[in-house]
Amino acid sequence: MDIYEFTKDTSNLVAKIDVFDYGTSLPKDFQDKNDLLHDLFESILSVSDKYILYKDKASGKEKKHLERVFAYELYRQWANRIQFKWGEKLVINGEIEKEPKIFDHFKSRVHKFPDLVLHKGQGNSDFQGVVCEIKTTHVTPSSFKKDIDKLNCFTCCEEDNYRFSFGVFILVGDEMSKILAMMDDIGDDVFNPTSNKYFNKLICVSYNHGHLKAVRFDWLIKKRDRDKLRK
16 A cells, blocks of 8 residues: 655657657556556646646736646547557547446436546547546545545446446645545545445546656545555
8 A cells, every 4th residue: 555656757858749658657556457447647747737727928827727627638649549559449539428327336316427538439438548637736525525526436436337447536736635635634544435336436636746646535535544544
């Protein structure tokens, strides 16, 4: 159990049609047998800081973009990588509508619109890959919990055909300590009533100044585990 960090090692950088290889190697406990997280992480590392921060010309102060600026560039980088690797077999959609009764064992009536989805295509459940929610440093514990609940809906779906391999929460422009602090605010018992069979398939990521840190969500639920991760 650990927080894993990945950096932009450009010493052996290889470019193939605007697809960069940073030599990222994921640990076995992420169970990334199809390299789905690997491809996503390499795509995140390919997003430049200019899609996260900008300098206001009038004031000279550094400001942070809205999350959609990062999301659009991540979509481009990820789509390039997936097309190069999978051709037309897989597709990435942004903010696509998902019918809740198909996925949600709680039978939520609210339609869900995840930020980014890697799958076979809308209406085709032959391959359900990765579903992502993206937030900037302005995220609150309540909005974080809402995103985790949404990701949990997709990854803990009781129907095998509709269950996504991974749900990834991406925090942009801040550190993993922010996620740990939000979990402290939420408390240990909040997620106990929900289906947690596949919590190991929920991944929390922070990306800040070229550094990507990732941890399994099931390692964050209990305070004693979070305290271990902080050491």
